Amino acid sequence: LRIAVFASGSGSNFEAIAEAVKAERLDASIELLVCDRPEAKVVERVREAGVPVHLFRPKDYPDREAYEREILEQLRAKGVELVVLAGYMRILTNVLVDAFWGRMINIHPSLLPSFPGLHAVRQALEHGVKVTGITVHLVDGGLDSGPILAQRALDIRPKDTEETLGERIHPLEHELYPQVIQDIAAGRIDLERYTNTKPKDGI
């Protein structure tokens, strides 16, 4: 399976995926890493992994569609079959959402549809839920919306802070995300059933 990973930050999920590929637990090749913040830590990690990088600064473009068209060209040139968002901090436009409908996934640190958006871990704590978790879902035009493919749950402890909870969430992500990609590669998760069902205005 030819994949591209999009990341804006630390890139620990990128690294977990790259390690799974290297260890042959994941039957995929990372064709490209797309990053909108050239100073992000993921850029160091990607150099070590020897994966080609597309770095850009959104402010160098007139609008989001312009940089997405450039990304799309590269994804097509490299024959990318699945786009994997791993801490990519930008909402996508229809340029990429439509081109990769049913072939683009994201990971989010809550049990969606609870707590979409930027501060999922903090919001779960503030809300006082006793169980939270992580979700892998298909990407539509909304914020952390789209059909859910896999979830893992995690108990919140009375003394948890955003930091301690985050520290337990990350390893869960690193385990689940490569597994889900492998399930897609092996056909255990069948994305075909979603490709013809794009709703007009997202889900």
Ligand code: GRF
């Ligand atoms: C993860 O917690 C993921 O759920 C969210 O962004 C974070 C990315 O972390 N979408 P990293 O950059 O992979 O370390």
